[in-house]
Amino acid sequence: MCHDDQKSINVDDSPGFYAIDHYGFPRAGADDPVDPEEYYPAYLQSERFQRFGYHTEELRGGFHWVTSAGYDAAFVVTEAGVIAIDAPPTLGENMLAAIEEVTDLPVTHVIYSHWHSDHIGAASVFGPDVEIIAHRITKELLERFPDPKRPVPTTVFDTEFVLEVGGARLELSYKGENHCPGNIFIYAPQQKVLTAVDILSPGSATFMHCDASQNITGWYEAHAQILEYDFDFFVGGHHMHYGTREQVKLCVEYFADILEGATAAVERFGRSDALVDILAGAGDLRTFVGVENWINSMANHTTRHVLEKKTSDGRLWWERLAGVSTQTKYHAYTVLESIRLERPRPDYRLRGENPPAFQT
Template sequence: MCDKHQKPITASDTPGFYGIDRYGFPEAGEHPLDPAEYYPPYFWSERFQKLGYHVEELRGGFYWVTSGSYDAAFIVTEDGVIAIDAPPTLGENMLAAIEDVTDKPVTHVIYSHWHTDHIGASSVYGPNVEIVAHEITKELLERFPDPGRPLPTITFTKEYTLTVGGVTLELSYKGENHCPGNIFIYAPAQKVLTCIDIISPGSATFMHCDASQNITAWYEAQHQIMEYDFDYLVAGHHMKYGTPELVRESIEYFADILEGAQAAIDIYSRSDRLIDILLKPGLDRFWVGSENWINSMVNYATKHVLEKKTSNGKLWSERLAGVTSMTKYHAYTVMESIRLERPRPNYRLRGENAPPFLA
């Protein structure tokens, strides 16, 4: 954790601070401090340091709750509270946050998706709540039972409107992205959107595109967020709630990841370059050559992103937290998605020894 009183390191202070070692990893000790604006005032407060959570009203009875690493939310209605998720890192602090602002009971819980790091403490809401989730989420929880994640009582396939005590939430499933069953939850009156594990406001996401399963659809979901008329985004992770500006910033960062990964594949999958890398260790060490090939592409894509001047003239390390440690993982994952999920430019013709692209 950075010292809030220490001046942030910039490229002008430490030339080459984003240095890359021969495996494509940023070198130890050369990570810049996180951008100063990454840490909101609550993070340094005595209350947060003591209690371990922060609760803040976004608009119209819609509250955001964070542990500083995981986010959840709740909405106070005339008839009770609708909770969204229950990360174990918040646990009973979700109840404490609700009790900070209302004495009304929790009547409904919405599961954003089935992953335990976001709903693994849902049993804290008790046995008498209605639990709303996508049907795939219920299927997965039936397959892998967990007393901390009670089964949904209400499921839907594509769209579902939940109205409780004068508050309306619009739930939508647009297909697998981060995982099957991950849904969009929109409060139109408050202009608050909840979409978990697609971006991390002010930061690179956790490694491998937040451990997402369908990377092409995960990219699509970033743009689907921007189709909503929202002022606030509950995104699931890190220090702050999202805004349209922060979502656009994340979209730009991951566009650069995709650009660098595609360029790396184009360059290192030419038959001459590829065969040279594969054969250097010898034919009897094929997997060593394969690792060298992957490392070469990760090196290229990582360097491309970390050295590129972004749309406002700054480096990504000056705009987002975590990019010098996470970019290499994103580069690998996005390269794999290009190879596995996106159209191939060519295929081997009959009688050819080596196609123009082997990726």
């Protein structure tokens, strides 16, 4: 389990790596708890996946999920053509191959979940004649930072947009900045499939720092917004699985525990006396080391809270979700910083009171 004192760092002298005996982060090792066995789906071992590097499933009513086992996307087959949702480079032309397996109809529409290249950086494979739909902010960002592999959207919206093609209906919504500005919800009401990218990853913790999200308060708000939808299937943009509602609720529970632990850590270590003790221990001329230890103390406190807490079914998190033993420390840091920066401050220094930790 994680303790407040820092874990020792192993030096890696292998070619291509810098020794990190004094700097940087320790690399995860074999002593970390293994991921739950059920996290790894059977398709990973299939001859087809081993050969081509992708897997696709029809979720319901022409809505298909496609994955490279790291990134995922989707497409909807309609009577008038195909609607593609995202185009990760890790799938690339395999998106076209997956579509061609089930229909001869062309791709007529592409929906961008958001502007990040790891999710739409292969959109050019659909050719120049498709209609590309996205939030207005996504278009503005792609015009500001051009990329020929991410063609600029041709249709934009601000709050709500309904796409109806060949008997299929997709409801697009923007509820404010979360993972990044312009990140949207894509809902297929007929099939009860919700796509919300870079918010939650079914079966696992997200990638570090809450999936590199920019507005953590908005990102947490998106957890509740996801559960407001009536969905049976969830496409999250990452990892090995599409999700069920129960899997999504499990991810929400995990991040609720991180918020709980981070809030307690900020309350405990945010006191002026705690900060003074940590800074004083670093020495007057090593203030940045002291500040680092202050942040580390809060992050370690949060990590211990999460990894040692029994979850709703009595098991620990590493027994239920993949990646928590390595990712929780990063999520802890990000969430506690969002508490300090984005949430209301409990108080402020009064005139003539609470002198600073160091005085000259």
